[in-house]
């Protein structure tokens with residue numbers, strides 16, 4: 001099912017403290033807190049605009065939804081619940097911290113028609129969680145995830161790649177741990193260091209050294225591919241384009257076409273494997289790819305064509321409406337060995 005949301009940002013309120021990388025004002029572009037009346041107004045407006053509201057969820061993002069004051073949380077949920085049901089929106093989605101999930105709150109969320117819960121996991125490594133001042137452990141994430149699934153909610157995990165004290169090994173270990181949890185969805189956010197955060201200070205002092213961009217895109221591409229192979233929907237790969245992020249970013253891995261870059265890398269590796277097993281080092285290699293995958297196969301701004309050209313291989317890619325597999329090598333010309 002297609003995922004579309006009406007996003008309502010409940011910025012930072014409820015968070016027990018500020019995580020080292022967090023500047024919620026920048027991420028969401030807003031600092032005003034919605035009230036029940038705002039939720040009703042937004043939902044009513046969108047209900048009139050959206051063609052298939054039954055495919056859309058009302059989403060409370062931006063902070064730690066289950067950590068906000070209980071009366072405020074139920075005020076928002078009550079307003080949203082009025083717009084869920086036959087001929088209206090599909091359900092309610094929210095994001096929260098793993099250490100603010102328990103049976104009592106899950107029962108309450110169920111009663112208001114919440115369908116999906118996304119946990120800001122960020123990392124499943126205790127050393128990284130501690131260094132980035134998350135205030136919870138990896139076990140808290142696993143426990144909360146288990147409970148969310150037990151209650152029948154759709155489970156989402158949000159991950160940050162390249163945090164302080166993380167490494168390629170840590171990220172790939174995180175990937176395996178998330179696969180073992182089997183969430184329904186994930187969001188992969190390569191780190192963006194925002195001004196005014198603790199992470200920015202660590203970066204500016206030289207204590208926090210970023211992995212090279214290539215390394216991070218490579219890790220994210222591996223994650224994207226493995227999650228998709230496992231049937232886990234990747235709702236995001238890269239921070240969404242926002243003038244606030246571009247304005248406040250001090251360093252990090254922000255690119256408006258981050259996902260396309262990762263998708264191109266996945267194809268690049270598939271071409272490499274195919275060429276290697278065919279023993280091709282130079283020449284013209286012609287491939288068929290499914291038509292809908294053509295832009296991924298070419299790579300962002302045809303980067304894959306350029307990449308192989310620099311190695312002496314001319315990549316010719318033909319789209320096919322029939323092809324079901326990822327790619328097929330159909331012809332090699334002048335393959336010098």
Ligand code: SF4
Pocket residue numbers: 012015016017018019022023024062063064097120
């Ligand atoms: S829990 Fe989320 S919203 Fe709250 S401070 Fe940490 S990163 Fe920011």
